[in-house]
Amino acid sequence: MRANYRLQRLFVPHDLSSGVSFDADKSQSHYLAHVLRMAEGAELLVFNGRDGEWKATVKAVGKKAVQLAVEEQTRPQPETPDLIYAFAPLKVGRLDYLVQKAVEMGAGVLQPTLTQHTQAPKVPVEKYEANVIEAAEQCGVLAVPAVRQPVKLERLLAEWEKDRRLIYCDESAAGDNPLPILQTIEERKLGLLVGPEGGFSDEERKMLTALPFVTAIPLGSRILRADTAAVAAMAVMQATLGDWR
Known part of the structure; x- marks a missing residue:
């Protein structure tokens, strides 16, 4: 079932079921009341990454908080995608784009990975998590990807599940076309x-x-920026091996 993009979507930490009421947090309340100017009775969609998506209404608009009342489920909770996306952190501007696109393209886990040429060794995990939630709200994603703590490449490889195929983008790889290589892969993890x-x-x-x-x-004959390469690689993987098939 596809997302309803006509209604505002909001990620909340609360358990969701019919008849539940709760106060939106301070920033969300300000956004709903003063930016969107929602009044009592206005409808929106809420989700928590666990209980699916639910239609809710604004029950009350107070000075300190907006109270929401959960009514009915609009979409069930899907399984979390089983694609682990490991990436070397980039500078902030490109990093926001990279994280958002990973959510849109079906990553289930985001794993910051420190390499020898990593330009941004300080990894703001909380910022990543905020970007993930924002992307999920905007794109109708219900299975919110987990963001793991950063690890060095050596540790990532040492602890990697041996039955999970790890595909990496290498500009020195032979040829330009990734499809013949991907089509030989038998693993589904x-x-x-x-x-x-x-x-x-x-x-x-x-x-x-x-x-x-x-x-x-x-990934072709052209040199791609790391964030562009990520989107291109996820697209060909989803089309060849993943949930686009």
């Missing part, structure tokens, strides 16, 4: 690794290619 703007180091490439659960793919 998948991960995608996208490096930093400077690419993986020679040492990191050797480490990756030595592992039996790792597959390198090219």
